[in-house]
Amino acid sequence: MSKPSDKNQTPKTISREVLESIARRAHYSATQMIFQANHRTDKEKGDPKIGGHASASASSLHIMGALHLMVKSGFDHIANKPHASPTDHSYNYLLDLFLKQDLSKLSLEEANTAMMGLRKYSHGEPVFQSYHSTYDSDNHNFFPSGTVGIPPVEAGYMALAYRYAREHGYEVPDAHFWALTGDSEFREGSMYEAVPDFAERELGSLTWILDYNRQSLDGQRITNPEIMNGTDADRVERTMAANGWEVIQVRHGQKRLNLFKKAGGDTFKNFLEKELEDYELQALLLVQDMKALKKGIAKEHPNMKKFLDSVTDQELYEAIRDFGGHDIMLLAEAMEQSKKSTRRPTIIIAHTLKGWGLRCAAQPGNHSQLPTEDELVELKSKQGITGEGLFERFASSTPEAKYLKERGEKLWSEIKAQHALKDKNQKFFLEKLTQWGEIPETLDINTKMTSYPHTQWMLGQLTAKLTRIANTPLEENKLAEKQKPLTANEKPFKLPGELFITMAPDVGTSTNLNPAMDGKIFGAPVVTEDLETELGVKDHKLPDLIPGEEVSDRFLRFEIAEGNVMSCVGAFGRMRDTLGIPLIPLMTVYDFFIKRALDQYFYNLYWKSSFFCVGTPSGVTLSPEGAQHGWKSDIQIPNQITWEPFFCQELDWILCDSIKRHVLNNNAGRSGVLLRLVTRGAEQxxxxxxxKKQARFKAGLEGKLTRAEFPVNGGVNEEELATMDExxxxxxxxxxxxxxxxxxxxxxxxxxxxxxxxxxxxxxxxxxxxxxxxxxxxxxxxxxxxxxxxxxxxxxxxxxxxxxxxxxxxxxxxxxxxxxxxxxxxxxxxxxxxxxxxxxxxxxxxxxxxxxxxxxxxxxxxxxxxxxxxxxxxxxxxxxxxxxxxxxxxxxxxxxxxxxxxxxxxxxxxxxxxxxxxxxxxxxxxxxxxxxxxxxxxxxxx
Known part of the structure; x- marks a missing residue:
């Protein structure tokens, strides 16, 4: 199949000066957004603060600038740290990429209204949510980001979903998956759980970028360099490399790099990288008297005196602040380099300054500081913006405007190309889904020959049948020996069976997914040699769990990491609404441990992923397991529908109906299907x-009924009356x-x-x-x-x-x-x-x-x-x-x-x-x- 290209050549060679000019305008616009949000006239007494995180947004300015202005394509996906959203909105404002649902552009007046609407309630006008949101006018391929530690993981599993879809013959565009995280966010356990998994799955299309500004909400990041043998950036580098990731440190900007070439420059480089602790660096950034600073450094580091004497006070002042994370050209180079690592995911550690360009830069507690009015006036004046207008794009005759127009049009065309592909896929699947008629109401599992089956057993029967249907050719001349052809009732399930993918946190076999797993583990591109068969020790009574790369491989194995699986099922479930490919992801998990992934589960529901989560076994009904496995995760969240069937037949109906709703995109408000199953049998x-004892199902009923065991005067024994057809x-x-x-x-x-x-x-x-x-x-x-x-x-x-x-x-x-x-x-x-x-x-x-x-x-x-x-x-x-x-x-x-x-x-x-x-x-x-x-x-x- 043909696929849209994501070749992202820069429209033309562009100078550093023009790029930095655009970044400064984005910086002003983002800061102004935050200021206006906090100075609205409609505030009521007792209203909570608005905030906006100006300093955290500023530290990501050049990172996002490199992505928006040079590196990303319109097919790429971005998971951005929550507090950087004003910066993103500002770049999209300058690129004229505020779009309506039909992909037409907002007018300039509407765009300016949106810029004034950060964290504002909409009465129909365009506004922006607190963080990146599905409802924002620049939401294309942006992960909602209000939950820290989750979007970067979703980016990785979306990369896996793209590869899975491509290798199963579906049409997807080439895309790269970017995630910008804060250095404090990078301590989230959800991210560390996913780190080895992404490397082992060889997700080379994934790049994480660490906004390493050394500060967090409660002040300076305090690390222990003696115990950790270096800075936090060094620890991250060693950790990620040990887990199979490529690591790129962008420590120094061009000004520093030039100074390193001077005599004694190596001592300055060593000072910055090895001798200066993060906390000390933040303190140096607050010093304004460079002469005093030079003396202090020379006293503590005599080997640097020659170098310090060779640079001016201004050069030293600028060099201390010249972090690589604010050099837009070096960042773009690092990002392009990360795309060349096709087998390993990459992390870029971008050293930045929290509050870059603001008076609060590097100050303790600057996380919640807001810019003052006179600071905004000064920033506006430096941008040459006059009059009452607060937001302004570059004049059309300027090189900035010409570059932004060409770049913005290119991205817009790719955005429209992705939506065209989505429409094409939706039409293709809808036609193919109705080829054999409507999806039946049941998979016709016979429970009559089974003694006291339970609903978890029934899940295994249903998934096994879907797997068999998916792997049975429609053409009878292609059937394997002893392979039965599909019945008329089974043929409509052929495509849903092919779209059906299961996964579990190391509990697939114990949650009755064995038939879906047996010889069907999707492990591409990792292929493990089947030594058990080679050595003649294969037990064919047990499921074959060797990863492969056949099109019939539709089970994803995971270690005991419920959060990873929940993020993965959510990412696969978004493929329907992202590319029009209605993959049907189903995960099983011991119900009690859904709690370990509630954050990820909520995220899946918030961004309207369409997926199945089967909590099984559930509740105290799993009585031998005692207290720790007994408390169910009873929750009500928008977009969720919970089912807890008793009879196996109920589960059959529920699963078939839910699959039909999913593939036909008819599950609004109930896209997250949560199934509670048990291992306690019941008499079916x-x-x-x-x-049959109910009056409504009796044929020719006249008068009242009574039970034979407890006869009542004036009643007819219900056993004596015929019932309707079963x-x-x-x-x-x-x-x-x-x-x-x-x-x-x-x-x-x-x-x-x-x-x-x-x-x-x-x-x-x-x-x-x-x-x-x-x-x-x-x-x-x-x-x-x-x-x-x-x-x-x-x-x-x-x-x-x-x-x-x-x-x-x-x-x-x-x-x-x-x-x-x-x-x-x-x-x-x-x-x-x-x-x-x-x-x-x-x-x-x-x-x-x-x-x-x-x-x-x-x-x-x-x-x-x-x-x-x-x-x-x-x-x-x-x-x-x-x-x-x-x-x-x-x-x-x-x-x-x-x-x-x-x-x-x-x-x-x-x-x-x-x-x-x-x-x-x-x-x-x-x-x-x-x-x-x-x-x-x-x-x-x-």
Missing amino acids: KDMMTYL AQILRQVREEVLQGAYYLIDYRGYAGYEPGDNVVNIFAMGSLVTEGIKASETLLSHGIYANVIVVTSPDLLVGIQAHENDYAYLKHGLGINSDLYLRKSEEISAGDLVTVAGKRVPVVSVHDGEAGLLDNVGSVIGVRQESCAVRKHSKCGRPSEIFAFHGIDADSVVEACGKVLAETALEQVIVRESALEQTQNAGKAANHWTELWPSKAPVNKH
Whole structure:
């Protein structure tokens, strides 16, 4: 396939003077942006500070200048440190690259409005978020950067996603992936976890740039040169080199390099690199009296006296400040050099000055300092900008304007070329996806021959089938020996199967991904020789985990680094919206350890990645593992949809529907699919057994039903009535499963069913549906009708998605309401006013997780609810023991039902007797729910 080129030749030879002039204008514009954001007239009392990080933005000025003005292409991606965003916006302002959604340019007036709108709430006008954002008008191929330590890792895994897509035959442009990080940010554990992985995967298209300004939020960076054997820059160099990275130090600017050539210049170079600690350097930068400084240095370093005598005070002043990270030409050379390292990622350590060009340069605590008004006036004057206008591009006749126009047009054309490629890919995949008809609702996994399967087992079956379909030729003459041709139901899954890629943090085999892994490890360009086969020691009963480079290789192995995998699944999930290639990434992880990657997980959801995260096994249901594996990562975040199926069939429907939504780009607001699975088996036949008992699925029903075990006068034994066709029942239930919940046990339409008297609704989720079923059966034997509603998605039922339509499915789809059922209680002597008992149908919820997952069902509807949930650290034991320990077992559910039924009965309403259609003689009023529901002796569950 042809692909757009990223050859990024500079439009023409350009002088250092012109480039530095542009950088100074960008510096002024960025500083002015920050100043204006902090001096708005609409500030209200108590409003938090705006900030803007002028000094941190200034230290990255020339680094970003080299990228924007000389090195990057419109196909490249950039992850920039958060505090450098004003600088980026300023370069894009000068390049005229503020774009609308249709890629047309903002007018100059609109662009100036945007520059005035840093951290401002938009009422439709263009503004800029605090840091790089998907919503900014210059967001093209920029990673959102509010979370430090995450975007540089995403850049690496996007580089891997590009290579993966290319090697699997999809059309992608040549691109380089850049990440600018702060030196304090570089201490983030997320970055160090990824360092060896990027080198081992030979991501030569990745360049990290360290903005080494030696200062952080709380002051000077304090390092220990004696213990670390050098500066922090030396430590970083050794660390990265030891992990397989190319390292380029850009320590000195051209002025320093010229001075090094003078007699004794080598002593000055050694002084700067080896003898001067970072903290001392920052102090020297604050000294203005060069004569005194010369004397002080000569006294401490006598070998430098000859050199110091040979340079003027001005030369020394400029040389001390001439960091390589502010030499735009040397930076561009280093960046171009990094692109030549095709097998190793590169880190450029750019030595910079925090607050470059500002009065606060090198000052302690300058991180949060803001420029003063007179400083802005001075900067504006130096730019030759007159009048009331605050932001101004170069006059069209200047060499700066001519260069910026040519450079900006080139980048704009490449941006449009990438979007054209995205459109082309989207059209290609849409046509190919519908070639064999719509994606079916199910993968038709047969569970009837399996004893008590669990949902994690089902995941393995589903992924195995997708893998088999992907690797089965459509042409029968290409089938291998004994390879079965695809059925009509399987052919529509062919392309989704090919797009499907799985990954795991060293738990692929233990989360049932074996079939997707066996002989299908994507390891390119690293190929490991299969010595096991060569030496005759291969165990073919175990999965083949040798990396390869076949097109059928679609599993990514990782070490135990959950953050890396979460970043990777997010990067692969962005390929759909970046290039129109709907790769379907799915990661498995022990559910408890999702917490280790919550930062990365949030990032994936924020930038609207479309991906699958399977937390399995989950919760205290993994009872033998005890406390440390038991607490689920229960979270609600925008763009997330959580599923927790009980029956294997539910998982089949959920996965197929989610895949279809992903490939058709029909999952807005729910692009992050979080699946909770377990290794506790369940009787799959129970699903149809209980569904067939429901009145709505009976054929020719007249009158009321009753259960054979507990006959009620006036009812017909439900077993004596025929039921609808199973396929018809499943079609209806599938729709309900995908809306978030369905009735498994439903006594509506049964004789003796009296809402407000003997009815309670049990909402059960995941493996705890077993406890809901048991509780319902126990309660029925006592004359209580306990409906069991299986919650498949808390987000759809009572979470963010449900809130969007005012919980319509809960209220109307399931018919859960707060209707009040009245009966006469006792008369009072006040005309015809009567005190009555008002009863609603109460709710009990039971699930393996934090109470907050389902404890708002009652409040949403307006009824009494008791939530059986995990509220303490767990222990080891059998599920039955652990469920009892947490009060989420069947007995606890029964007790909870008794409590809410009794408490509901205590509610009283005063109403006119004439308004009552029916009344009953009232008994003695109870004072507490326990009087109506005698409890057995309390059990010590501790």
